[in-house]
Structures are given as C-alpha cells and as structure tokens.
Amino acid sequence: MGYGYLVEKLKLSVSGYRLTAKVDSxxxxxxxxxxxxLVPTAVEPRDDDLLTHLEFALKYQGVELEVLQAVCLVLEAGVIQARLDATPNGKYIRTIAALYEAFTGKTLQANSTSAPYVNLFDPKAYVCGVSRRQPKFRVNLNGIGDLNFCPVIRRTSALGALLARDIFADLDAFVESIGGEQHLERALGWAYLDETRGSFAIEHEAPSEDKARRFVQVLKGAHEGRALSEEYLCELQRDTITNPYLAAFSFRHEQNWLQQGGRLRASSISYLPPPVSEVEPLMKALMDFANGEPSIDPLLKAFLVSFAFVFIHPFMDGNGRLSRFLVHHALCRSGKLDQGLILPISVAMLHDESGYLSALQSVSKPIRALWDVMIVDHDHIDARFKGDGDPYRYWDATACMEFGIRMTHYALDTSLIKESDYLRGFDTVFARINTQYDIQDKDLHALIRMAHSHGGKISQNRRKQYRDRVQPAVLDAIEAQVQAIFFDQG
Known part of the structure; x- marks a missing residue:
C-alpha cells in the first residue's frame, strides 16, 4: 500500500523510500x-485507486519527493482534476496538485477555496526551510530548498541531541580559554596543517610541503566569503589536486564513477554521479542554495552543501577534498567562524572512516542500483541511468547530517581542545626544563615529544642516542615534568 503499491503498480524505478507499509491487525x-x-486493518486503503494510495503515503509515510515526482510524471491530469473537483479543500490532494504542476509543467484548474495553507513538510518531523507559499492550491512548499534542490533531513532523536549542543558557544569559550592571540595563532596553525593532512589522507595521499602549504592557503581563503560559482570552484579544484593533467576549467563533460578493487568490472563500480546533462543544472541549484540567505542551522547547511557536492561529483578529480573544504567555506560565510578559526573536520572523519563511508553509502548505494553499466574496455564504460525520479535532487540527508555533526563535536573536543591542552602542557614542561638546565632547543623539543608519546618515559635507545649532549639528570627531569604535567593530573 502507499508508496510500495505505487512503485509496484506503475513499475517505477526509484532509489527507494524509508517506510514500508504493512497491515497489522x-x-x-x-x-x-x-x-x-504498521497499519491497522481499518486504515488500509480499500481499493486500487492510485490517488488513494498517494494520499495515504503523504499522510502516513512522509514526503518522498523522488517517488512523488516519478508518480506525477505518469499520472493523467484528468485523474487529479477529478479528485480536486470532488474535494477542493482536501489538504493531501491540494499538495499533490501543487507538486504535479511543479514536476510536470502541466496546469490544473483550482476551485475557489478558503482552506488554510497546508505545509508540504511537517516542521515537527522535518527540518524545514523558508516559507514558499503556492497560493493557487494554498500549499506551503517549505522544504530545505526549492524543488530544484530539496533533500530532506528528518528530526530524529539522535540529530536533536547533537544539535542541542551550542558548538559555536563552546568554540568561543575555547578561544577565550586559550590565553591570548599568540597561543591561538599557534593552535590554529597546527589545526590548518592537520586539516590539510587529514583531507589528503582520506584520499590516501600524502601532500608535498608545497602542496600542503597551498591547501592551507585555500582553507584560509574561505574566510573571504566568496560566493560559490563555477569559476571559483574550478580555481579551488586546480589548487587542491596533485595531477596537473586533471586540472578543471569547467564542470565535467564526461561521465565519471567510483570503483572498488583493481580491475574494472560493473560489479566493482560502487557509485555513478549524475549524467553529464544534469551536472550543470544540479550545480546551479546547489550553488543557489549555498549562496542563499540562511534558512536552516548553519552546521546542517554546511554539511548539506558538502555531501550534495560529492554526490554530484562535478569534476573528474578532487571532489572529495573540495567537498570537505566546503564545510569550512559554508561556516565562514555564515559568520560562525571568525578570527581565522577552523574546525578540522577532515581529521575527525579520518578517525571514523567507516562512519564516513556509511553516511555516503546511505545515499550512494540506492542510487547505484538505478544504473545499467557495461564495460567497454579497461577504462571506459557504457552507463545508462534508468531512474524515473531525480535522486540527485531529492535524497534523505539525515544519516549524513548526523555523521557530520558528530564530526564537528570531535573536531572541537579532540582536534582543537586536546591539541591546545597539549601545547600548553608542552610549553610548561619546556619552560621548566629550560630554566633549570642548559640544553639545545631542538633537543628539548624532540625529547618532550618522545616522552609524551611513551607515557612519560624516554626509552633506553633514545637515552643512548642523546648521551653525548644531554646529561642523564636532564633526561630524568624531562621524564618527571612530562609525567607531572600530562599523566599525573588525577
């Protein structure tokens, strides 16, 4: 019944829907x-009427825009018009009518009605955007974006708990506690470099010193707040890739794909981004959303832009790294990151790569099933998209958002706060030893790091390595101070 009946009856090819309706007496x-x-027998739709099942789906199974779009594209206008004429005030038929006109471009006749406006999305169940009132059928199309780009974010208990924390207030408290501009600059210098290394590491790359320096500058440039455009994104792509032959000057004009394993097989292709003809309109819709006025929580907007970008995959290379940069970029544009601040999201993701993959696959795996793929040769494929709706515009972003917010918490609590605590402790040990003993700075830096990484101990091999220039008493003192500052805090 509901979406399941419509998909089966109309033989629709869609990525899926969240809830499967089942009668339970x-x-x-x-x-x-x-x-x-679970549906009581009394509520089960009693006939095979498509609109009855569509109204049931909207009422009980939530808003599945991809399926709704696919259904609208095969429904006859006369069927909807007849129901409208019979029940002009019905909120579900008015919603269907508004979506039908938007998806098909066809016109329906609205009967005069004084019925109150009805929301497409229930604000108690979904994160909603600005009000977009459609006066003809008195429907408020209150999605996160307009129908050119409208993923959904469900208000789960997990997401609510994550968003309950004011991460930016905690970030401000961290800045205040760090002890001056000099200490902040030092901590952020590390954070930018660590974010750079983390972003490359997720792609299994190790950046050269020059490439790392350039990417740090790209990250810092996000604070300029430039609006997203094809030109700007191409500039960023060229600054972040390592292979100059893959430098982009426009969005891609050929099909790309993600694959697992060595040899190219249809079964090894794990994801296909949208067909070439859809890249430009999808990117325009995404950039319009990214550049638009704030309408949802800035963290949700930042991760929505990031994940949408990676699902569109507008370049032949550099998409993953750029998608993570876009989190930082969006937060800078929102005004939530000032004083050159950064949340090292890539570092956090690197610590939970399985969670990152799971979030990506919550969207990519169902979409992969909508493609027929044939291998032409070792590096060419013949791919045909067979979906009846548009899963690249309409997808459930909930799992991606939950993961993204968790990573934000990790980035602050572990990557920034713990590292700044380490730097303060390091400085304390350094000052105490440097005051009492005569030792070269470079040796003292190295020995403190060694002792810290081994629980406050300097190994016998390291003691032998330094015995010609550092006295045993100094090594003992370094151990004692490292243990006192880092490991004996109660």
Missing part, C-alpha cells in the same frame, strides 16, 4: 516500527 493506530509502518 494487532495494532489499533498507525505506528512506526523501525523502517516498517
């Missing part, structure tokens, strides 16, 4: 059980 009211919607 033991329940007295419709309720969710995992990804199953």
């Amino acid at each position: 033991a329940v007295l009211a419709v309720r969710e059980h995992g990804t199953t919607l």
Whole structure:
C-alpha cells in the first residue's frame, strides 16, 4: 500500500523510500516500527485507486519527493482534476496538485477555496526551510530548498541531541580559554596543517610541503566569503589536486564513477554521479542554495552543501577534498567562524572512516542500483541511468547530517581542545626544563615529544642516542615534568 503499491503498480524505478507499509491487525493506530509502518486493518486503503494510495503515503509515510515526482510524471491530469473537483479543500490532494504542476509543467484548474495553507513538510518531523507559499492550491512548499534542490533531513532523536549542543558557544569559550592571540595563532596553525593532512589522507595521499602549504592557503581563503560559482570552484579544484593533467576549467563533460578493487568490472563500480546533462543544472541549484540567505542551522547547511557536492561529483578529480573544504567555506560565510578559526573536520572523519563511508553509502548505494553499466574496455564504460525520479535532487540527508555533526563535536573536543591542552602542557614542561638546565632547543623539543608519546618515559635507545649532549639528570627531569604535567593530573 502507499508508496510500495505505487512503485509496484506503475513499475517505477526509484532509489527507494524509508517506510514500508504493512497491515497489522494487532495494532489499533498507525505506528512506526523501525523502517516498517504498521497499519491497522481499518486504515488500509480499500481499493486500487492510485490517488488513494498517494494520499495515504503523504499522510502516513512522509514526503518522498523522488517517488512523488516519478508518480506525477505518469499520472493523467484528468485523474487529479477529478479528485480536486470532488474535494477542493482536501489538504493531501491540494499538495499533490501543487507538486504535479511543479514536476510536470502541466496546469490544473483550482476551485475557489478558503482552506488554510497546508505545509508540504511537517516542521515537527522535518527540518524545514523558508516559507514558499503556492497560493493557487494554498500549499506551503517549505522544504530545505526549492524543488530544484530539496533533500530532506528528518528530526530524529539522535540529530536533536547533537544539535542541542551550542558548538559555536563552546568554540568561543575555547578561544577565550586559550590565553591570548599568540597561543591561538599557534593552535590554529597546527589545526590548518592537520586539516590539510587529514583531507589528503582520506584520499590516501600524502601532500608535498608545497602542496600542503597551498591547501592551507585555500582553507584560509574561505574566510573571504566568496560566493560559490563555477569559476571559483574550478580555481579551488586546480589548487587542491596533485595531477596537473586533471586540472578543471569547467564542470565535467564526461561521465565519471567510483570503483572498488583493481580491475574494472560493473560489479566493482560502487557509485555513478549524475549524467553529464544534469551536472550543470544540479550545480546551479546547489550553488543557489549555498549562496542563499540562511534558512536552516548553519552546521546542517554546511554539511548539506558538502555531501550534495560529492554526490554530484562535478569534476573528474578532487571532489572529495573540495567537498570537505566546503564545510569550512559554508561556516565562514555564515559568520560562525571568525578570527581565522577552523574546525578540522577532515581529521575527525579520518578517525571514523567507516562512519564516513556509511553516511555516503546511505545515499550512494540506492542510487547505484538505478544504473545499467557495461564495460567497454579497461577504462571506459557504457552507463545508462534508468531512474524515473531525480535522486540527485531529492535524497534523505539525515544519516549524513548526523555523521557530520558528530564530526564537528570531535573536531572541537579532540582536534582543537586536546591539541591546545597539549601545547600548553608542552610549553610548561619546556619552560621548566629550560630554566633549570642548559640544553639545545631542538633537543628539548624532540625529547618532550618522545616522552609524551611513551607515557612519560624516554626509552633506553633514545637515552643512548642523546648521551653525548644531554646529561642523564636532564633526561630524568624531562621524564618527571612530562609525567607531572600530562599523566599525573588525577
């Protein structure tokens, strides 16, 4: 019933829908059980009428725009018009009518109605954007974006708990606690470099010193707040890739794909981004959303732009690194990151690569099933998209958002706060030893790091290595201070 009936009856090729409706005579009211919607017998649609099932789906199974689009594209206008004429005030048929006109470009006749506006998305169940009132059918198309770009974010308990923390207030408190501009500059210098290394490491690359320096400058440039454009994104792509032959001066004009394993097989292709003809309109919709006025939580907007970018994959190389940069860029444009601040998101993601992959696959795996792929030769494929809706515009971003916000917490709590605590402790040990003993700065720096990485101990091999220039008493003192500052805090 509902979406399941429509997909099966109309033989629609879609990436899926979250809730599968199932009749359960033991329940007295419709309720969710995992990804199953348990439906009392009395509520089950009693006939095979497509609109009855479509209204049931909207009422109980949530808003699945990809499926709704696919259904609208095969429904006859007369079927919807007849229901409108019969029940002009019905909120679900008015919603269907508004979407039908938007998806098909066809015109329906609206009967005069004084019915109150109805929201497409229930604000209690979904994160909603600005009000976009469609007066003809009195429907508020209140999605995160307009229908050119409208992923959904469900208000899960996990997401609510993550967003309850004011991460930017905690970031301000960190800046205040760090002890002056000099200490902040030092901590951020490390953070920028660590974010650079982390972003490259996710792609299994190690940047040269020059490449790392350039990417740090790219990250710092995000604070300029430039609006996204094809020109700007191409500039960024050229600054972040390591292979000059893959430098981009426009969005891609050929199909790309992601694959696992060595030899190219259809089964080894794990994801295909949208067809070439869709790249430009999708990127325009995404850039319009990114450059638009704030309408949702800035963290959600930042990660939505980031994940949408990587799913579109507008370049032949550098998409992953750029997508993570876009989190930083969006937060800078929102005004939430000033004083050159950065949240090292890539470092956090590197510590949870399986979680990152799981978030990506929550969207990419269902989309992959909508492609037929044939291998032409060792580096060419023949790929045909067979979807009836548009899963690149309409996808469930909830898992991606939950992951992204978790990574934000990790970036602040571990990457910034713990590292700054380490730097303060390091400086204390350095000052105490340097005051009491005569030792070269470079040796003292190295020995403190060694002792810290080994639980406050300097190994016998290291003691032998330094015995010609550092006295045993000094080595003992370094051990004692490292243990006192870092490991004996209660």
